[in-house]
Amino acid sequence: MTLKNVLLINGISSGITGCLLVAMPAFFANLFAVSNTTPFSEVGIFLVLFALFVLIAAFRNPVQKSWARLITGLDITWVIASVVLVAIVFSSISVIGSVLIVGVAAWVGLMAFLQGKTLRNA
Numbered sequence: 001m002t003l004k005n006v007l008l009i010n011g012i013s014s015g016i017t018g019c020l021l022v023a024m025p026a027f028f029a030n031l032f033a034v035s036n037t038t039p040f041s042e043v044g045i046f047l048v049l050f051a052l053f054v055l056i057a058a059f060r061n062p063v064q065k066s067w068a069r070l071i072t073g074l075d076i077t078w079v080i081a082s083v084v085l086v087a088i089v090f091s092s093i094s095v096i097g098s099v100l101i102v103g104v105a106a107w108v109g110l111m112a113f114l115q116g117k118t119l120r121n122a
Contacts, residue, residue: 003063003118007071010111011054017104018047032097050074068119075112079105 021028021044025037057067082105086098 001114001118003068003115003122004058006111006114006118007054007058007063007068010071010075010115011051011058013107013111014047014054015051018044018049018051020044022048031094031100033094034092034097065119065122068115072112072115072119075108075115079109079112082108 021040023044025040025044028040029035029037053067054071057064057071060067082101086101090098
């Protein structure tokens with residue numbers, strides 16, 4: 001798998017997730033058993049912007065390694081923040097919410113791993 005392909009997968013999956021969060025914040029608030037929809041909208045907006053950056057990076061020719069390193073660093077930060085968040089809010093959200101946060105963190109961690117691996121091989 002090439003760095004470009006990993007970035008494309010990362011950008012597309014981030015964009016879809018962001019669009020879902022922006023379009024349906026009340027659905028996700030209900031799924032997480034919370035009443036405040038604002039965090040879902042805000043995270044969704046961030047993910048849409050992040051996805052645009054990742055897709056721009058993927059379509060650069062050649063792919064800028066410094067941009068890919070920044071994206072990988074942001075992905076690693078997302079994983080760490082997700083683990084900390086679940087530890088802090090576990091008793092305040094549904095089990096489904098916690099599982100979703102950890103599941104997304106695992107996916108983002110996989111993206112970071114694959115980006116790092118392809119960067120080392122490039």
